Amino acid sequence: MSSLGAAPKPPSKDDDAFKKELVGLIPHIRAFARTLTGDPTAADDLAQEAMMKAWDARASYQMGTNMKAWTFMILRNQFYSEKRRSWRSTQLDQEAAERTLIAVDDPESPVALDELRQALKTLPEEQREALILVGAGGFAYEEAAEICQCAVGTVKSRVSRARKALQAALERGGYPRDGRAAGDAMRSILADADRLSGPLIR
């Protein structure tokens, strides 16, 4: 620890409260990163960077406001600035896609979820993030608009286009997994819907 005379600064109360809330948000930050990137490894890197950025910027956060939205915005900005720097080249994207296929190859995981994961990847990023925020993240359109720094109407139209595109992609099938016929995706999704809607938390 510190040498004589330099007594350690007592942890500030604000810092403690901030940290506690941030830790509680880690699972959500990870989920947003995972669904945004589609790749578990890249997602955790992104989530960790976003978490560090949030910690470093804690002085600019007002306690009591929506920290989840604030951290999601940081993560999103991080995601796009990394993309702009394009350290994730096409080749890395390919590797990421392969890793994901392995990662989701879990016998416990219903196949139809994989189909939807794959279909999500085909969406333009702006549609994907809007759909995730509103459709899974529990944000209102207005909050999603703040996170994405765009108009509410823009979020609404992105969500709507994303839903239509997903439905079309799932109906086309075309994800050659397990040699199953194209078009099975939607049927298995429908078959699983009832079972899954039971234990949902939200």
Place this chain on the structure above:
Amino acid sequence: MQSAILHFSVKAHGTHEDEPRYNCCAFPANALHWGTAVSLMTEKSELLTDEQAVDADLDLDEARLRQQAIGVKLRHIFDEVVNEPIPDEFLEILRRADRRTNEGGA
């Protein structure tokens, strides 16, 4: 079919997905006059044959079901990650950051 598409686009915004759907051919609650209702129904039948109306209804049901199913799956995919235990690296990063702050290093 036109009305089915409009209806679907409203549903697709996801605000009323769990509401019971009102059949477009249901007797209008505020039609006091039987004649009014009959003429409404006659008008409708000029636009759609019964079979077409049934088809449109089925299309609508299916479209709504599919959107609901996608919503359920999407939340499931997200919640799967939320429910994973937090990898220790995350907590370690915060512990290190905390130590840095406490040592006055910032």
